[in-house]
Amino acid sequence: MSGRRIFASPARRAAIAPYLWMLLFFLLPFGFVLKISLSHTAIAQPPYLPVFDLAHGFAAIKAAFAALSLDNFRLLASDDLYVLSYLRSLVVALISTSILLAIGYPIAYGMSRLPARWQPVAMTLVIVPFWTSFLIRIYAWINILQHDGLLNKVLLALHVISVPVVWLSTDTAMVIGIVYSYLPFMILPLYATLAKMDSTLLEAASDLGSSRLKAFWLVTFPLSLPGIAAGVLLCFIPIVGEFVIPDLLAGSNSLMIGQTLWLEFFTNRDWPVASAIAIVLLVLLLAPLLIYDRLQRRQLEGRR
Amino acid sequence: MKRLSRFNLIALALGFAFLYLPIVILVIYSFNASRLVTVWGGWSLRWYAEFFNDSAMLAAAGMSLRVGAVSATMATALGTLAAVALSRGEGFRGRALFSGMLYAPLVMPEVITGLSLLLLFVAIDAERGFWTVTIAHTTLTMCFVAVVVQSRLGSLDRSLEEAAMDLGCDPVRAFLRVTLPLILPAVAAGWMLAFTLSLDDLVIASFTTGPGSTTLPIRIYSEVRLGVKPEINAICTLIISLIAVVIVAASLASKLSSRQGESAAPL
Known part of the structure; x- marks a missing residue:
């Protein structure tokens, strides 16, 4: 016990450099964003x-x-372009996150059922695409989804369609791209909770007469809720501000807020409006961010 | 009871196919001799040759590798310190703010981080280029390093540190001689993660870079916007191979450390 206390003080001093760094390069810049938005x-x-x-x-x-x-904020509230951008971002994030959960859960569940020595392999297989460049993975989908790309060829060959379908520059392409890019972020926290789960609970449920499906709904699913919350937030928050995927895969007739911000900043060179967009986006995301911070802290610091 | 049903197997097979097929297709088409990306014209290395003759692309790649190496190194140092403070420092003033600042960038939309850093750099009148991108990447990636190292520190047996101190080590020496060697694979994995994240980043680099310091993703992005080009497939394949080497190295490192952990356990 005493050793722990002696260790604590130099460990606290280790915080100084990263603390100052984050104050200077993470927190302070928000002050400038706020100032310029005004x-x-x-x-x-x-x-x-x-x-x-x-x-x-x-x-x-x-x-x-x-x-x-407050002119910039008044502009944001009065111009449909911005309001619609925010709405579109939230809707896209909501839809994508739901699909991610629907696809990610069975995969994470299957992984947690694998024999113990295969689980680390499956885990690595999920992580590897996350390490491969994000831009490359979106580019890979442009290859597949373009007019004479692989998807149309396969569907034509299978006689599912008779004429090539336009995939690129549609919302479908964008959602495919988002789901593809964020899938590891959904699977990993889900798998982490499912793998930790005590399998004797399920045995108990079946001993007491539950069917497998019922045992899943009454035992497994409720116990995996923290994993679901973590996965959902880990995907939802960054998707709302996503820029690259909608820019490369969606059409240009309606923009997500990340694209609008980019456009104001780089094309219109209107830094104050871009800053105001960022501030409003930050406020919108504040609640999910705070919940996420809490979950993360519990996960990393609660296990001692 | 822990049984793999057919449903589980199908979910896994489809899931992994979805994750890997696009990348496999991309790699195969990088060896396509045809100029048309979608028509197979036989195997060829011509797009690789094209890349190695594209001086602008090569300069961007060099820039990205330099930014990646420097920022990953700084991020690893800062992130490891942060992880040590959070997992061994017990309570200290401003701890909640500290951990909040470290976890927020993991999910913060990149457009916000990029814009805010740029406004800072403009306000302090810093010349934009290599160092501004490097600082921006350090800020983002040190948070990933901190999480990776912190989760390793959390699972470490603390009695080893305490034993070292009971035997007369001061805390700093106990950390350097006992803790650091044990978490070294996580630190190395953190460095590699930071490096690949930096190599990959488009949005933050676009905001914080200046004229003449184009990174590879910025360059690739401007090409991709104009349409699919076989040369891009070749570059992407090269990046994937580089990252694959890094991952193999990382998994070897972690295997080595778990073996070390086993031999250390009976002591």
Whole structure:
């Protein structure tokens, strides 16, 4: 016990460098996003006003504060483009996450039923695609989904369709891409809870007369809820802000919010509006983020 | 009772086919002699030759490898320190904020992280290029390192550290001589994860890079937007092979460590 306490103090000192790093490069930047979201757009380099100028003392700071405005947020609320982008992102994330859960659960469940020595192999097989470049995996789907791509060829050969179907630049393609990219994130936490589960509970259920299906619904499923929550959040939150997948696979007639932000920033060079979009997105995601932080902390720190 | 039903097997087979088929197809088509990506024209290495003659692409690849190596190294150092503080530091002031800052970037949409870092760099008037991308990648990937190392530290038997200290080691030495060798495979795995994440990142790099410091994903992305090109298949296959080597190395390292763990256990 005493050893533990002696160890604790130098271990706490280990926090100093990463703590300062994250304060400087993760937390502080949000302050700048907030500040710029409250400033006016300008055709300048960098393209926003006002800039705090400490050299001019207190008066300048006061003037700068006076110049802050909520115009960008009013714009977001009044223009359908932005509201629809947020809605579309939430809907796409909801649909994709549901499909991910529906596909991921049976796979994770099957993995947890594998003989013990095969489980690490299956686990590696799930992780490997996650290590392979994300961009490459989306690109692989462009290959498959294009007009004369493999999917159309196979479907034509099987006489499922008589003319090639347009897959690329549709919402279907985008959802396929999202599900494909995020599947490992769904499987891993599900598998982690399912593999830990005490199989004697199921034996008890069947001894007491439950059918296998009933035992699943009454025992396995409720016990896997923490895994479901972790998997759902791990997918849902980043999908809402996804940029690359909708950009490469979906059509251009309606945008997800990540694309809108990108467009405002890189194409329109409207940094204040882009910042305002980011702030609103952050507020929308705050609740799921906090729940996720809690789950993660319980998972990593609760097992001692 | 723990039985594999036919349903389980089908789910596994379909699941793994879904995960791997697209990549396999991509790799096969990188050896396609035909200029048309969808028509098979026989085996050929011409797209690999094309890549090695594409100086812009090569420069981007070199940039990505440098950013990846430097940022992964910094992220591993910082992430390991963070993991040690969280799993051995008990309670300290600001701990909740600390762990929150470390876990949030794992799920934070990249457009937000990228935009906020860029605004910071502009505000402090930092010249955008190699170092800004490297710092951005370090910030993102150190969180992954911290999680990987922290979960290893959590499963480690603490009595080993305590024994070392009972035998007269000071805490820092106990950590360096006992704990660090035991978690080294997790630290190495963390480095490799950080490296591949950096090699892969498009969004954050796009925000934080400057003119003349294009990374490979940015370059690939601008090509892919114009359509499928066989050369991209070749580059992707090269990246996949590089990552495969890294993964094999990582799994060998972890096997080595579990063997070490076994031999250490009877002591």
